[in-house]
Each structure stands twice: as C-alpha cells, then as structure tokens.
Amino acid sequence: MLRCSVCRRRAAFYARRYSGERLCRRCFSESIEGKVRTTISRYGMFRFDDRIAVAVSGGKDSINLLHILWKIEKDYPKATLCAVTVDEGIRGYREEAIRIARENCEALGVEQITVSFKEIFGYTLDEIVEKTREKGQTPCAYCGVLRRRALNVAAEEAGADKIATAHTLDDEVQTFLLNMLHGDPMRIIRSGPRFISDDKRFTPRVKPFCEVLERESVLYAYVKGIKFQENPCPYAGWALRNDVRSFLNRLEERHPGIKYTLYRSFERIREAYAWQAEETTIRPCRVCGEPTAGEVCQVCRIISELDLV
Numbered sequence: 376m377l378r379c380s381v382c383r384r385r386a387a388f389y390a391r392r393y394s395g396e397r398l399c400r401r402c403f404s405e406s407i408e409g410k411v412r413t414t415i416s417r418y419g420m421f422r423f424d425d426r427i428a429v430a431v432s433g434g435k436d437s438i439n440l441l442h443i444l445w446k447i448e449k450d451y452p453k454a455t456l457c458a459v460t461v462d463e464g465i466r467g468y469r470e471e472a473i474r475i476a477r478e479n480c481e482a483l484g485v486e487q488i489t490v491s492f493k494e495i496f497g498y499t500l501d502e503i504v505e506k507t508r509e510k511g512q513t514p515c516a517y518c519g520v521l522r523r524r525a526l527n528v529a530a531e532e533a534g535a536d537k538i539a540t541a542h543t544l545d546d547e548v549q550t551f552l553l554n555m556l557h558g559d560p561m562r563i564i565r566s567g568p569r570f571i572s573d574d575k576r577f578t579p580r581v582k583p584f585c586e587v588l589e590r591e592s593v594l595y596a597y598v599k600g601i602k603f604q605e606n607p608c609p610y611a612g613w614a615l616r617n618d619v620r621s622f623l624n625r626l627e628e629r630h631p632g633i634k635y636t637l638y639r640s641f642e643r644i645r646e647a648y649a650w651q652a653e654e655t656t657i658r659p660c661r662v663c664g665e666p667t668a669g670e671v672c673q674v675c676r677i678i679s680e681l682d683l684v
C-alpha cells in the first residue's frame with residue numbers, strides 16, 4: 376500500500392503531481408481547506424464581522440466554496456454567511472443548478488437570495504442569444520457582464536459587505552490569457568483575488584478559491600460527497616475560453632505546476648502596474664448611476680442595443 380506522504384498512516388488515493396505529494400482522502404481535503412484559509416488571510420479578504428454573500432451557481436466550485444466558508448465562518452461568531460444565486464434564464468440547464476444550490480443552502484441552513492436576468496434587465500439569456508444571433512458575440516460575453524451586475528443587486532439585497540466568488544486558479548489563468556488574446560492586457564490590473572475599493576458604491580469582491588486547481592475542486596466535491604450540477608452550460612462550448620482551458624490542461628499534463636507558475640507571473644505583472652488602477656477615474660454611469668470607467672456602463676450599452684433589436 377502506498378501511504379499518504381503527509382500523515383504516513385492512511386492509504387494514498389491521489390498523486391498531486393505539481394508538488395510530488397501522495398495524499399489520503401483526509402489530508403487531501405484538509406489541504407484544500409487549508410489553502411483557502413491561507414488565501415483568505417494572505418489577501419486580507421474578510422473582517423471578523425463581515426456579512427459575506429457567496430455567489431452560488433450550483434456548479435462544483437461555488438458549492439464547494441459555500442461548504443468551506445460555512446466551516447470557516449464557525450470560527451468567527453460575528454460573521455454571517457448568505458448565498459446569492461443568479462438565474463440567467465438558460466432553459467434546460469439553470470433550473471437544475473438552482474435546485475441543487477437551494478438544496479445545499481437548506482442543508483447548511485444558509486439563507487439564499489435569488490435574482491434573475493429577466494426581472495433585472497427584462498431579458499433572459501436565451502432571449503438575448505436569440506436577439507443577438509447575427510452579431511457574432513458569444514453568449515458568455517453578455518452573460519459575464521450582466522451576471523456581475525446581477526450579483527451586485529443580490530448582494531445589496533442581502534446587505535452584504537463582501538461578495539465571495541468561486542473563481543479557481545484555472546479560471547484566473549484562463550482570464551489572464553483571454554485578456555491577452557482579446558488585446559486588452561491591462562485588464563489584468565482590474566482583476567485579481569481581492570477587489571476592495573475605497574468607493575462605497577462597489578461591493579468588494581474576493582476570490583478565496585483563486586489558488587485551488589479546478590481538477591482538485593472536482594475531487595474535493597467527490598471526497599466530501601457534495602452534490603453539484605455536472606452538466607455544462609449549453610453555451611460554454613461557444614467560447615474561446617473553452618479552447619484556452621484545453622490548451623492549459625494539455626500544458627499542465629505535460630508540465631505539472633505550470634498553471635501555478637503562470638499565475639505567479641501574472642500576479643507580478645499586476646503588482647507592477649497597480650498604480651494604473653489607482654489612476655483610473657470611476658464615475659457614475661450617465662444612464663443608471665452605477666460606477667463605471669466610461670460615460671455609460673457596459674450593462675446600459677448592452678441593454679440599449681437589445682432594446683433596439
């Protein structure tokens with residue numbers, strides 16, 4: 376029997392190639408929880424009395440994050456946790472995800488607030504896809520912008536001090552490369568594990584999973600017996616992100632640890648250009664009043680385009 380290289384007692388079930396460790400189930404799940412705790416303290420993500428809104432979609436990463444933060448929150452009696460879920464309106468997909476998110480929230484006794492694209496913007500994502508079929512934009516381009524706003528609406532409704540999203544290390548590295556591929560490399564300075572602005576109009580956002588690999592997130596859910604939605608979004612295949620994901624997975628397979636190396640490189644670039652973020656002027660959108668770097672925010676631009684179609 377191959378023993379776990381951490382506790383040296385139990386049988387190993389997982390070989391973590393990037394570190395050379397062999398881990399038993401318990402040491403593996405403790406290592407993921409430990410990683411999240413370290414990330415939270417390294418980036419000073421929470422205060423002891425925060426009301427934290429976890430963005431829970433029903434997918435593995437967000438459900439795992441909910442379970443882990445629920446555990447951590449027990450050590451901070453003044454902090455409270457709630458879940459915010461966005462119903463984008465994707466027929467045959469979102470209903471199941473929302474049901475699974477609700478079941479997990481109920482099992483943990485966490486309050487859940489759900490908002491929908493339809494009630495906030497007047498359109499479901501399916502309707503948007505239908506209307507913009509000719510434009511050549513991927514559904515994700517609309518979905519991402521609108522979901523960020525919808526999460527803000529839900530967090531405000533929840534009275535949250537912070538929004539915690541379950542972006543994994545894979546998501547982060549993919550986003551960095553996508554920014555490059557879209558010709559917008561400086562967007563890197565506006566992303567990152569912690570976005571806390573002095574501007575009170577922004578609900579601060581944190582990413583406690585930003586150092587967890589996606590494949591280890593799947594494994595964590597299986598080890599813990601956590602239920603999540605396994606079917607992918609029907610629009611996911613349309614996105615360039617999908618190709619970037621496969622490319623990075625192939626690289627990681629051949630060169631274990633390369634995703635972490637890339638992540639650290641991007642972090643150093645972000646730190647070097649942090650001064651630029653401070654110089655960006657944020658003002659209220661001329662239409663909706665929400666904070667934006669331009670005259671009119673992206674959400675209002677999307678909605679006015681849709682209203683014309």
Ligand code: SF4
Pocket residue numbers: 463514515516518519608609610611
């Ligand atoms: S894959 Fe794209 S369209 Fe589907 S939920 Fe994610 S961002 Fe939205």
Ligand SMILES: [Zn+2]
Pocket residue numbers: 379380381382383384385398399400401402403
């Ligand atoms: Zn062990």
Ligand SMILES: [Zn+2]
Pocket residue numbers: 660661662663664665671672673674675676
């Ligand atoms: Zn606006």
